[in-house]
Amino acid sequence: MRRLPSPTLPARATVIWPAAVVGTIALALTGESTAHATPPAPLAALPPAPATLGQIPVLASAADAPATHTVEPGDTVWDIAQRYGLDVAALQAANGLAADSVIRPGQVLILGGAAPQPATPAPEPAQVTYEVTAGDTVSAIASAHGISTDAVLSANGLTRDSIIYPGEVLRIPSAAAPGPASAGPALAPGLDAEQSENARLIIRIGRELGVSDRGILIALGTAMQESWLRNLDWGDRDSLGLFQQRPSTGWGTPEQILDRERSIRVFYGGPADPNGSDTRGLLDITGWEDLPYADAAQAVQISAYPDRYAQWEQPATTWLAVLG
Structure with a gap:
């Protein structure tokens, strides 16, 4: 607009710089303002358990669960926990999984007290970053990405006393996982x-x-x-x-x-x-x-x-x- 530019959102990248503050304007260093597979086959070793049509076969108790489970196509953490009589949160915690983590066929999940076995790691999610331009503040950057100021500070090891400078690249953490689909636009x-x-x-x-x-x-x-x-x-x-x-x-x-x-x-x-x-x-x-x-x-x-x-x-x- 016959003007110097406003802050810019760069493409996804992975470079991370330290720095930034909530209300502190970025100091200009130059003169410019700068998204089902077939359900898994029942495990032959599992003892029969009462089930009705549509239910997942389950063990009599968590004590009967094997030490590990290898994820098969169609498995979910909830399905696996139900099958072995485990608590979903405990299963997630034992495997370092968050509520929105994705498990993949071939991945080995720890079910009980056996020593951990190697797991197929899920790929690292793409990191969203933002390159600071003159006039930026952490609070404005956070607002533009629909997340909290504290989330940006924490993701970059910053405090409210930190200063951000033009040219620095900040990591932008993912916004909260969306809830159930609604009838909205x-x-x-x-x-x-x-x-x-x-x-x-x-x-x-x-x-x-x-x-x-x-x-x-x-x-x-x-x-x-x-x-x-x-x-x-x-x-x-x-x-x-x-x-x-x-x-x-x-x-x-x-x-x-x-x-x-x-x-x-x-x-x-x-x-x-x-x-x-x-x-x-x-x-x-x-x-x-x-x-x-x-x-x-x-x-x-x-x-x-x-x-x-x-x-x-x-x-x-x-x-x-x-x-x-």
């Missing part, structure tokens, strides 16, 4: 409820204006780069909203920019632009359809980091497919 992969709602609005308005899918993809990626797809009431200098538009450069009053529908229409531009000719939206750029993804976004935003829009082209394609 669908969420796009990688987006929480707020982000999905904003993405859905960008798509709807784009459709109303007759914008092509490519134009909508550019709008989605731009909003993710500029505001994490959140209607922020803060930003670099006087930047605000989904697209970090600036009142001082003619994009509207603060109240107008924080009106999500209006700011989206202003980004698209064209004949229906609420700003008229005062600003230039995507549809006002000659030949924008033929520009590379990042170049088209940059033509509207005029960012100090134009290459960063490119990272959102593929994710935006997925969001449009799910929400559009």
Whole structure:
């Protein structure tokens, strides 16, 4: 937006740096602001036990359980605990499993007092990281990812007195596991409820204006780069909203920019632009359809980091497919 950039969400990575504080603004080091298999066959060695149709065969008592169990296709921790008369929590604790841990065929679980046997480790989950830019705070980064400030501090070995610096990479812990499916709106992969709602609005308005899918993809990626797809009431200098538009450069009053529908229409531009000719939206750029993804976004935003829009082209394609 003819401005220095707002904080950026980088792609998944694994580099972890120390540092950061809740209310402390990142110190600028430079001049720039920077997702069933066949049920397992009954074990021949197990004694018969009363069962009704649909129940899992169980042992008479936990004392009859073997020392270990090798996971078979279709097994769950609950199934295994029921089969051997064990407590689910105790089985998880004996094997270092969390409530949301995934067990895999071939993995050996410890059932009783026998010495631990090697287990097939589950693959490490992909780590989400965030590269600090000038003006960032831990609390703002945590809020943008839908998690608590303390979760970010703990994941990075930080305290509330720590300072974060531009260029440092913070580990972003996973948000709490989702509960049972509800009848609420669908969420796009990688987006929480707020982000999905904003993405859905960008798509709807784009459709109303007759914008092509490519134009909508550019709008989605731009909003993710500029505001994490959140209607922020803060930003670099006087930047605000989904697209970090600036009142001082003619994009509207603060109240107008924080009106999500209006700011989206202003980004698209064209004949229906609420700003008229005062600003230039995507549809006002000659030949924008033929520009590379990042170049088209940059033509509207005029960012100090134009290459960063490119990272959102593929994710935006997925969001449009799910929400559009």
